[in-house]
Amino acid sequence: MIDADGEVDLFDLCQVDCFLEMVFVAVLRSHRCRGIGVKLCEISINIARSLFNGNNVKTALNKEEVLPNGPIPKGACAIFTNKKSQPLGRKLNLSIATKISYEKFTFEGKTFAERLGSEEPCTTVEYITF
Template sequence: MESYITDCGKYKIESLSAATFPGALEVIRVAFCQDESVSIGCEVSKNPVAAEELLELCADAALDGVSLVAVETSTGEVVAVAFNKIQVSSSTEKPFFEIFAEERCTQASSRALICYMADVDGRCNLFDKYKVDCSLEIMFLATLREHRKHKLGTHLCKISIDVAKKLQNGPISKMTIRDLGPKYCKMTERSLPSVYPKICQAIWTGPGTQKIGKRLNFTVHLTVPFTEFVYNGKSYAERLGDETTFCEVAALALY
């Protein structure tokens, strides 16, 4: 996939690769796991082991070949990332997030975050709403603090939509377990699904991503207050210091 230049050439957005994968994980570790609303709500932000388990989820998503990074052109540093996941409707198998939480999470914090994702997704069956069999989910979106305010999140989401549309003609990128490095060598290779996304979906968990969704014409199908989710005796809203906080389940039809 070609690179997209943004902000007068200061950044370029491109498909995740073996070269940019370590930097993309670092963005998730220091930005998403520390600053994202649900990470704070279930204390992933205070649990480095839980954060590492979320990085394993990112590695799994990377194998779908649809994740993107923003790279600072002057330094080559990965400064923002969209880890995207291809989701396929199934009447027989458990949802991907539910399986991951059960089989690969040892920490209560990481399990709570992924179970939250499964819970919210389960409340609003977008496959049924849109009568489709496959979606691209913008799973984890993050930007390093010092590179925020450059609309990198918006660019990553907009290009994620373009990626989803292009999958009708076959894969645009390929990541293998070897590309992920020795830490993830025990993961299992898998073939990509034979179907392609007809919708793009996301759970917007903060004001910033909710603005991105509105800007890109996503339809909000469900709003859930963070007062409903509790971890270690406190609601997510309490930990965020704002009882009015909420998340949105949103989608965009691609065709």
């Protein structure tokens, strides 16, 4: 994630000071292809959009404390790490900020491209602004 974030400055690119970042979204293999991943991301984007529009949708765990409405996200972003997750970005109308070849990432002396093969060519950093 740090390497991917280092490839593009979304804050500078989009001229914003806050994003809601969708991180580690995953669906069990037995539950895939049912729209669950898309729905999770849609809900996250809708929460960010609600906050952007001034609606305080935050709820304290104790249900009594009033949480502040800030910081206010000006968009949402995600890093999609493989060809199965990247179509989510298309379904959600996210813009691709950058594609990062798996040749750039290494683990124990081998690139991700060597480990995963040519079918997994890159990671994408994607976003939407409001």
